Amino acid sequence: MGWTIGTCSMSTCNCLGAAKMASVSEKNGNSVSGGKPERGGLTGSGTGLEPKPIRVSVIDDDPMICQAMSLILNDYSHGRIEVVSTSTDGETCVRRAAEEKPDVVLMDIAMPGVDGIELLQRMKASAELRTIPVVMATAKGAEYDKIRGLDLGADYYLVKPFGVMELVSCVKAVLRRCQPEKAAHQLRSGGLVVDLDAHTVTVDGARVALTYKEFELLRLFLSHPGMAFTRDQLFQEIWGMDYCGETRTVDMHIRTLRQKLGPYGRRIETVRNVGYRMEATT
Numbered sequence: 001m002g003w004t005i006g007t008c009s010m011s012t013c014n015c016l017g018a019a020k021m022a023s024v025s026e027k028n029g030n031s032v033s034g035g036k037p038e039r040g041g042l043t044g045s046g047t048g049l050e051p052k053p054i055r056v057s058v059i060d061d062d063p064m065i066c067q068a069m070s071l072i073l074n075d076y077s078h079g080r081i082e083v084v085s086t087s088t089d090g091e092t093c094v095r096r097a098a099e100e101k102p103d104v105v106l107m108d109i110a111m112p113g114v115d116g117i118e119l120l121q122r123m124k125a126s127a128e129l130r131t132i133p134v135v136m137a138t139a140k141g142a143e144y145d146k147i148r149g150l151d152l153g154a155d156y157y158l159v160k161p162f163g164v165m166e167l168v169s170c171v172k173a174v175l176r177r178c179q180p181e182k183a184a185h186q187l188r189s190g191g192l193v194v195d196l197d198a199h200t201v202t203v204d205g206a207r208v209a210l211t212y213k214e215f216e217l218l219r220l221f222l223s224h225p226g227m228a229f230t231r232d233q234l235f236q237e238i239w240g241m242d243y244c245g246e247t248r249t250v251d252m253h254i255r256t257l258r259q260k261l262g263p264y265g266r267r268i269e270t271v272r273n274v275g276y277r278m279e280a281t282t
Contacts, residue, residue: 053082054175057100059093059119060086060108060137069106069137069167076168090114094122097129104171109138109145117152124153133178135170137162187222189281192264194222203262213238214257221268226280228271250275 054077058069066086073081084100087093090111097105105123109116116136123129133155138145141159149157155174158167187194191204194215201208201218210218216238220229229237231250239249254276258265267279 053077053080054104054171055082055084055100055102056104056106056171057093057097057102058083058086058106059088059090059111059116060106061088061111062108063088065108072164072167073171076164077171081168081171088112090116090119090122093119094129097123097132098126102132104175105132105134106137106171107134109136109140109149117148120149120152120154131178133174135174137167187219189222189225189264189267189278192222192261192267194219203264208260210257210260211253213253214260217253217257218261221276221278225278228274228277230275234275 056073058066058073060066060069063086066088070083070086073083084102085096087096088111091114093105093107094114107116107119111119114122116138120134120136123132123134130153134153135156135158136149136154137158137160138149139160146157146159155178156170158170162170185196187196191202193202195201196219199215201210201215217234220234220237234250254268258268261268267281269277269279271277
């Protein structure tokens with residue numbers, strides 16, 4: 001029989017005690033029953049290949065539930081989830097979220113002062129916090145409450161009581177679903193990939209070294225596939241000045257960029273009497 005986290009103090013207390021026993025037992029090298037999966041498969045332990053743990057903040061007005069969730073997520077995720085902070089009020093949560101930038105926030109609704117709904121609205125209105133996925137973990141299970149939370153920007157709605165492994169799986173699923181947003185920071189044309197955050201370029205998986213101006217030219221072309229740019233436009237966008245007709249600066253940078261991109265360099269087309277464009281690919 002699996003353990004659950006919920007509104008019943010006995011259920012939460014049992015779950016908390018079981019989590020503590022599991023942690024102690026594992027440190028002593030003993031196996032644990034009661035719903036915790038066995039370790040198995042390729043975990044990468046000791047190889048230096050382990051992925052970074054998912055950083056989670058937990059907010060609940062019940063300190064016991066905060067403690068239980070923290071122990072459960074840390075212990076039952078096999079190191080893949082790390083609770084970086086717990087809070088029992090919304091104001092503390094907002095401050096810590098801004099400081100720690102967790103990957104996921106687990107949030108109750110019923111809290112003193114700023115409740116979960118207002119806290120959710122604040123986070124989604126903040127340019128700094130709006131992209132952090134939020135899981136509502138609450139006893140408010142009415143359809144109206146679920147719809148309201150999801151409409152205001154919650155990424156998942158867990159109703160107490162919920163199972164230990166359901167909680168762990170939920171956190172992982174929410175982060176997987178939200179990660180594709182990072183793709184917006186990459187520009188692609190087949191095997192040509194520009195990572196705007198890392199400021200890197202790869203051609204069929206191989207890193208290509210570009211100068212700053214070459215990188216900016218490529219970024220501009222990939223951001224507007226099929227669009228023709230005059231030399232004057234390119235000079236204004238990349239060099240921040242008016243194009244000087246007697247200089248061949250733009251042409252020289254285009255030539256070296258084409259060479260460095262190998263077969264993908266041919267996608268930068270010369271538009272006669274106009275300038276250049278990046279071939280639009282389907």
